[in-house]
Amino acid sequence: xxxxxxxxxxxxxxxxxxxxxxxxxxxxxxxxxxxxxxxxxxxxxxxxxxxxxxxxxxxxxxxxxxxxxxxxxxxxxxxxxxxxxxxxxxxxxxxxxxxxxxxxxxxxxxxxxxxxxxxxxxxxxxxxxxxxxxxxxxxxxxxxxxxxxxxxxxxxxxxxxxxxxxxxxxxxxxxxxxxxxxxxxxxxxxxxxxxxxxxxxxxxxxxxxxxxxxxxxxxxxxxxxxxxxxxxxxxxxxxxxxxxxxxxxxxxxxxxxxxxxxxxxxxxxxxxxxxxxxxxxxxxxxxxxxxxxxxxxxxxxxxxxxxxxxxxxxxxxxxxxxxxxxxxxxxxxxxxxxxxxxxxxxxxxxxxxxxxxxxxxxxxxxxxxxxxxxxxxxxxxxxxxxxxxxxxx
Numbered sequence: 001x002x003x004x005x006x007x008x009x010x011x012x013x014x015x016x017x018x019x020x021x022x023x024x025x026x027x028x029x030x031x032x033x034x035x036x037x038x039x040x041x042x043x044x045x046x047x048x049x050x051x052x053x054x055x056x057x058x059x060x061x062x063x064x065x066x067x068x069x070x071x072x073x074x075x076x077x078x079x080x081x082x083x084x085x086x087x088x089x090x091x092x093x094x095x096x097x098x099x100x101x102x103x104x105x106x107x108x109x110x111x112x113x114x115x116x117x118x119x120x121x122x123x124x125x126x127x128x129x130x131x132x133x134x135x136x137x138x139x140x141x142x143x144x145x146x147x148x149x150x151x152x153x154x155x156x157x158x159x160x161x162x163x164x165x166x167x168x169x170x171x172x173x174x175x176x177x178x179x180x181x182x183x184x185x186x187x188x189x190x191x192x193x194x195x196x197x198x199x200x201x202x203x204x205x206x207x208x209x210x211x212x213x214x215x216x217x218x219x220x221x222x223x224x225x226x227x228x229x230x231x232x233x234x235x236x237x238x239x240x241x242x243x244x245x246x247x248x249x250x251x252x253x254x255x256x257x258x259x260x261x262x263x264x265x266x267x268x269x270x271x272x273x274x275x276x277x278x279x280x281x282x283x284x285x286x287x288x289x290x291x292x293x294x295x296x297x298x299x300x301x302x303x304x305x306x307x308x309x310x311x312x313x314x315x316x317x318x319x320x321x322x323x324x325x326x327x328x329x330x331x332x333x334x335x336x337x338x339x340x341x342x343x344x345x346x347x348x349x350x351x352x353x354x355x356x357x358x359x360x361x362x363x364x365x366x367x368x369x370x371x372x373x374x375x376x377x378x379x380x381x382x383x384x385x386x387x388x389x390x391x392x393x
Contacts, residue, residue, distance in 0.1 A: 001032050003053070003061065007043045016378040018063035018105050020051065025060055034163060035132025037064070037071045052110070052129020056163040062110035062129055076109070076133060077140050083107045084144060090371045095210075098182040098191075100203050100372040101145075106382045107374065112137060115199040117182050117191060121147050122199040123171060125154045128162045138171050149173030153199050168194065181262060185210050187233055188262040190255055197227060197299075204337075204369040204385050205297065209234045211367065212295060212333045215389070216240040219292035222284075222325070224277045224318070229256035231295045231333075236265035241292075246273045246280055278314075281321035294322045296334040301341070308340040312349050315341070319353035323361065323392060332361070332390045339384045346386045360393030 005013065009024035020040060032038060032053045040048040040061060050071055051061040064071050083102050092099040101121065102114035111130030114137075115122045121141055125134050131154075138150050150172035159166060178194035184206055193200035213234025218241055223232045226245035235243050247253055253272045260267050273280065277298070296318055301311035315336060322332050336346045347363075354361040367387030369375075375382040 001030065001036065001053070002039045002041055003028065003032075004041045004043065004045075005048065010042045010048060013040060013048045013063070013066075016063075016066055018049075018051075018110055018379060019059050020061040020063070022058050022060040031055075035128040035130075037129075052127065052132065054128035054162050057128065057161050059127075062105075062127060064108070064110070064129070073136050073140065076137055077144070079108045080137070080140050080144055083109075086374070087372055092370075092372050096182070096184040096206055098184065098201065098203060099206070099370075103373050103382070105379045106376040109137075113199065114141065115201075115203055116145075116147070117180075117193065117200060119147055119149065120175065120180075120193065121145065121150045122193050123150055123152050123154075124156065124199060125152070125164075125167075126156055126158050126162070128164065131162070131164055134171075142172055149175045151175055151178070151193050153193065184230075185234070187237055188259070189228065189230065189233070190258050190262065191228070192255065195251075202227065202230065202297075204373045205230060205335075207370045208333075208335070208367045208387055211365070212389070213238040215331055215333070216243075216293055219331070220244075221293045221295065222246070222291040223295045223297075224281070224322075225296065225298045226256065226272075227252050227297075229259050231297065232256065232270065233259055233263055233265060235293075235295075236260075236270060237263065240269065243270045244273060244291075245270065246275065246277055248274065248276055250274055278317060278321075281318060281325065285321055285324055290325055290327045291330065292327055293331045293333070294326055296322055296332070298335070300338050301336070306340065307338075308345065311338055311341055312345070315346070315349045316353045316356075319350050320357050323354050323357035323359050326359075326392045328392060330392045332392065333367075333387065334390070335367070335385065335387045337385050339381060341386070343383070343386045347388065350388055350390065354390075361390045362393065363388050363390050365389040 004026045038053045049063045049066045051063045097118040101116045111127030113124040152171040155166040181188045191200040209230045216235035217239040221243045223245045226247045232243045232245045301314045369385040
């Protein structure tokens with residue numbers, strides 16, 4: 001099936017951006033099956049790209065290739081082998097037995113996320129195209145990695161936009177236990193691939209947990225939105241004086257306590273507190289509490305640019321409160337994983353928060369996702385994780 005792009009709307013494809021919106025496509029009569037492969041043509045009829053088609057999503061087509069190569073099993077095998085080789089060259093396995101193996105558009109496989117947790121792969125399919133090829137991809141993953149167990153976590157909200165229902169369960173193999181430990185920088189973490197956030201763990205923060213942990217030595221640390229305690233345990237392992245871990249999920253805090261027990265860290269220096277972070281930060285302010293380091297790693301406040309204004313207020317609120325709770329010379333490690341808030345806007349938000357808090361602050365480091373979460377030069381949306389390490393003056 002061939003689809004023609006409206007005049008003037010082919011520019012993004014010529015720049016190799018992999019998304020085509022419904023408004024950019026000229027009308028056509030014949031129905032196209034969800035996930036099937038289509039050729040994208042310029043208004044003059046010349047070939048632009050080969051893509052998957054979604055009849056329901058506003059992103060109507062997602063590009064597999066900008067050449068006229070066939071999109072078949074061997075096409076996907078080549079892409080997967082390349083992704084595996086990139087991770088091998090990064091030597092990620094020297095830091096952890098768990099990392100991202102396939103990172104969607106940035107690995108040339110839109111809609112596919114595959115995370116490796118030691119000898120288990122967790123696959124997430126988010127688009128009509130990835131769903132169409134999912135079984136083929138699963139077969140190739142088994143063949144190329146030798147890993148027999150693939151668990152599916154295709155339960156994200158964006159599937160609804162593609163006309164897809166959520167799916168969770170074994171895709172390959174007979175995995176019966178979904179809670180098991182992984183290793184990261186010689187520390188152990190129990191993960192839950194069945195119920196945990198994302199595919200079970202925030203693998204994109206691996207290098208940042210290590211770095212922030214190094215900066216936590218001899219400091220009283222407040223870890224907000226702590227989830228299962230990645231930053232907390234790294235801080236304790238690096239000699240933090242004390243760590244207070246805050247999260248609204250009792251289940252996450254219970255798993256955090258298990259992770260404390262898994263590692264040789266001083267449990268007597270650690271405290272958990274269940275509650276709403278926004279409310280607790282205000283309570284700490286009213287009690288005149290203070291800390292040497294505060295970590296803010298909140299959930300995604302702005303999944304798209306349409307949510308940016310509301311998200312900006314939330315980010316400013318928590319960062320303003322954090323600056324007020326920091327002691328002189330204290331460190332704020334603050335993050336945003338919101339695709340709708342770019343790095344420039346995030347820095348402006350944090351700067352505004354410092355201004356309203358009546359304090360000076362200096363950025364000493366910029367942090368982002370690890371190399372196993374690459375960013376295509378043609379797909380800036382892939383750079384979703386932003387982090388600033390600030391020192392309060």
